[in-house]
Amino acid sequence: AQTVTQSQPEMSVQEAETVTLSCTYDTSESDYYLFWYKQPPSRQMILVIRQEAYKQQNATENRFSVNFQKAAKSFSLKISDSQLGDAAMYFCAYRNSGAGSYQLTFGKGTKLSVIP
Amino acid sequence: DTGVSQDPRHKITKRGQNVTFRCDPISEHNRLYWYRQTLGQGPEFLTYFQNEAQLEKSRLLSDRFSAERPKGSFSTLEIQRTEQGDSAMYLCASSLSFGVFNEKLFFGSGTQLSVL
Numbered sequence: 001a002q003t004v005t006q007s008q009p010e011m012s013v014q015e016a017e018t019v020t021l022s023c024t025y026d027t028s029e030s031d032y033y034l035f036w037y038k039q040p041p042s043r044q045m046i047l048v049i050r051q052e053a054y055k056q057q058n059a060t061e062n063r064f065s066v067n068f069q070k071a072a073k074s075f076s077l078k079i080s081d082s083q084l085g086d087a088a089m090y091f092c093a094y095r096n097s098g099a100g101s102y103q104l105t106f107g108k109g110t111k112l113s114v115i116p
Numbered sequence: 117d118t119g120v121s122q123d124p125r126h127k128i129t130k131r132g133q134n135v136t137f138r139c140d141p142i143s144e145h146n147r148l149y150w151y152r153q154t155l156g157q158g159p160e161f162l163t164y165f166q167n168e169a170q171l172e173k174s175r176l177l178s179d180r181f182s183a184e185r186p187k188g189s190f191s192t193l194e195i196q197r198t199e200q201g202d203s204a205m206y207l208c209a210s211s212l213s214f215g216v217f218n219e220k221l222f223f224g225s226g227t228q229l230s231v232l
Contacts, residue, residue, distance in 0.1 A: 004158070042225060043205065043207075043225045043226050044119075044223050044224065044225045044226075045159070045207065045209070045221075045223035046223070047220060047221065091158045091159070093158070100171075100172075102147075102149070102161075102164040102171065102172050103149075103161035103164065103172065103174070104151075104159070104161060104221075105161070106158025106159050106160070107158050108156065108157055108158050109156075109157075109158050
């Protein structure tokens with residue numbers, strides 16, 4: 001079974017600064033997908049960014065980028081120019097790529113605080 | 117597009133009672149998921165529907181849990197003979213997709229269940 005580990009229960013960052021959230025995972029599959037989700041106090045999970053394991057290029061979405069290290073099974077999220085609205089729980093998630101693979105496996109999350 | 121709607125937002129019940137939650141996905145979304153999130157944890161997959169067919173169930177979904185999606189529209193999740201361990205937030209998500217990676221899940225705000 002796949003597992004996802006987020007070793008930082010809480011992080012804080014000064015507004016406009018950069019922060020990196022860590023995620024490691026364990027799988028025996030060679031092809032899979034990785035995601036970062038944001039859960040603000042409203043509780044609604046929102047997709048931040050996603051990465052295909054067979055793509056070496058790191059995904060980028062505006063101020064959000066990832067550092068995907070397949071051999072190390074590491075998938076960190078970098079948030080640049082942090083904004084107050086970035087304060088939330090961030091979850092790393094894994095999904096197999098095969099047909100019939102429907103479920104996401106989530107880590108325990110990292111609570112990000114943004115200091116004005 | 118009004119988003120994924122879940123009802124009720126909060127539910128308090130006594131141990132041994134039955135509860136039912138409802139999820140209204142985004143109109144025309146063919147896929148619907150249920151996840152459970154306990155305090156300090158990431159969401160855990162419960163079950164998945166493609167249209168009205170329930171295609172995958174987690175081992176977490178004991179015999180006391182049943183989910184339906186009649187006519188491939190809204191879905192209900194029923195818990196019979198609730199136990200204190202059932203206390204959690206129950207999240208619903210939907211998507212319109214026929215692939216895996218390009219699938220974008222839209223989550224509801226969840227139903228918070230407290231079993232006394």
